[in-house]
Amino acid sequence: MKKSRILGIAVGATLAMGLSASALATDGYQLIGIGQYAVGMAGAVVAAPDDPLSAAMSNPAGLALMTPQAAFSAEIFNPVRKTNLGFGEIGSHSNVYGVPAIGWVAPAFAKNWVFGGGVYGTSGLGVNYLQNLGSAGYAQASSSITFMQMAPSVAWKVNSHLAVGASLNIAAEQASFQQTFTEYFPTGLPSPYPSAVPVTGGLNLASPSWAYGVGATLGVLYKVNDMVTLGATYKSPIMFTPLTWQAGTQNGPGGATGTAGQYSGHLNYPQQVALGLAIRPIPQWLISVEGQWINWRATMNDFTIYGPWNGPSYVQLPMHWSNQWVANFGTQYDVNNWLQVRAGYTWGSNPISNNTIASNLIFPAIVQNAITFGATQKLGMGWKLTEAYMHEFSNTNTGPAGSSPFGGPMPASATMYENSYGLQVGYDF
Template sequence: MKSFYLQVIFLSFSAMMFSQAGHIMQGVGAVNMSMGGAATAQPLDISGAMQWNPATLSVFDDKILKLDIGLFFSSPELSSSLPAGMLGPGAPGVSGTTLDDRGVSPMPALAMVWGKEGSKHTFGVSAFGISGFGVTFPEEANNPFSPTFNPMTNSNPINYPQGAGGFGHIESDYMLLQVGGTWAYQLTNNFSIGIQPTINYSSLKLAPNPTASPSAAGYPSTDKATAIGFGAQFGLFYDSGFGLKLGASYKTAQKFSEFDFDNTYLDNSTSKNSFQMDYPAILSLGFGYSEGDIDLAFDFRRVDYENADGFSKTGWTQTASVAGFGWKNISIVSAGLQYKGINKLPLRFGYTYSSNPIPEEITFFNIPATAVIKNAYQFGFSYIVTDNWKFDAVYHYGDSNGSTEGKILNPMMISPSNPLGAVPGSSVSYKMNTSMVQLGIAYTFNKK
């Protein structure tokens, strides 16, 4: 029964998340997203404050409830090619592109804060979907097993049936819900500290499952496995009192239990395997400035994938399973501007840049997690109905700025000079765009 309730809560708040920066959501809630995710030194709302710097929660002197819900759409494209002769003597080369058919996904966030004017203590709780990836690439119909196979038209070999050397239907579904309890303490009128213990609930489904060893029938598909993780975030915040604000925070690695997969192969045989995937540590540094009707925010983040289980290792194991994603550390830059010159209608503009964590040589291993966004642009606004009620909205557009591209890998082709088994003359690549509309509502208690 306890497990059932956890699943209901998780599905309600994190039905499907997609990557923005690596597999990390660039922001939480309509206000924070509209500022490009920048909030480490410019706390404009409670959701952004608790996501990026718990110390900034000290600026809120009221009891506030915040709910956001968005509709997120992504359009990944998966392409691959094989040179002439790979499908048999005299066979022509093949190439093609497969479009993702997952559709629209919800993106919710919930937060509440308890502050009191004159008190040095501020408390908050939050439930955010902070991470995820997911793709659904159907099996290629124009494949060598089809009686109408035509290699001269669009034919994507990476999606050929496993019996024809491809992966067939490719699907992944990873989601992470983080629940945090935040405490901020104002040491002086200008300086605050904050701490946020976190508990995390994640699920992962893979079809096929490359972390399992293949059999004569190929790689298996999995059920949806779950894992629990724990971590914390610490923050510092300085407000000069004349507009300048500085902030820093460190979110520890969120250490998870293992995903325990129940695998089913194409011949209906079964197996089990385990895979651990932690959430990486994140260092955030922020700058903010407020003057009159203008609020500026700038954040820099460093994401430590290279020391996170599930991401630190890669390559083939001795049984031809994949050891991990093999991602590199990335940098994220977020910038936002808020203009408050229109009565009751503040406007916001945001931009987010993220480097790509996937090295060219292991593009193939990361087909289940193709959603890497390099540039993201946001426009948002709020409408202040009364002192108690406020509505927020944001529109987001992101792109990968071209494709992540490498070679198809085959463990049967491993040699001392070709340790990953790259297929000569082959290619595999993916790219995507994202768009989102998100609405939020905030209620401040006891204001008249």
């Protein structure tokens, strides 16, 4: 196989780098909730935020109903991913990540106004695949993306029924990607010279790059009566500055080639809408349901890379994500004055189809069903402890025959399941 053909296959039929800020939880690459109360409720907190973290992430209007307090959450996130590049299933070598978060709320400048917010993020999420292609060579596909966000918020309790709030979403993301093929290219040189000289080509943007973005969240809570509360949230897109990489020669899709220099691309965060309903059949029992729409198609349809390409000024890597619908269900029961227990279930439509999985193998955000459990203990003197566990059930996407990005005999596929374990400490001032 000639060198030019090898390099063309390496990226021309590429994994198309399913670029995302993190392959997290049910909601594409978005966590189902920030903080362990929200995780234990399976993210169903738009109509029932209970601490600064769940409010800052899901509905800032909830801050207006809270006493001054602070919360710190630490979560161990364990996504297990496998892929088939056409030559047999392999696993990723990066499976454990930390998810920290901190939130607060305090009185603001006038009666019934509060100031609060949160700082939260993920660290080091990505994949690292190495596929041995036998005597032909090997393929390497890796990614590492960090997404962090700060959400200073204000909220106003308009009256005994209505609260409104807004957050400024200030975000930073770091990204690096590599998708290369190394061929044991025969030279034909006589002994004692080596019979094969490795030749590597593909898309290699492995130097980490930072980008910064801003967006906003608007939220409202309406208490119909002591039993029923309605909630709604709109999150604007977070628009980021370009990610930039200083990189060597590149081999892009469709046979595109580029020289050494600066490459760049935008990776924005999608707008979304959430509506929620919280019901208390009895004072100690809470039932919360929520529906979300996430506009992935606007940000994850194509990823455009600008740079010193030979010919065009940019190339596009197709990912073709669909918009996502998410349904969250959570319930909480106050066992006594110091113990609360909760559980939840969340389902999200898959933004990646079987027909497009070969273009999204680096970030297989394909899990759809999760169950969660949690509890809170009120320890006295303002302290409380909250724990949560989440399990995302395994899901597999398999492409059609001939979808292997490297011409292998098997179709491309991705499998993923997840667990998370979290602990949160809160203090009421």
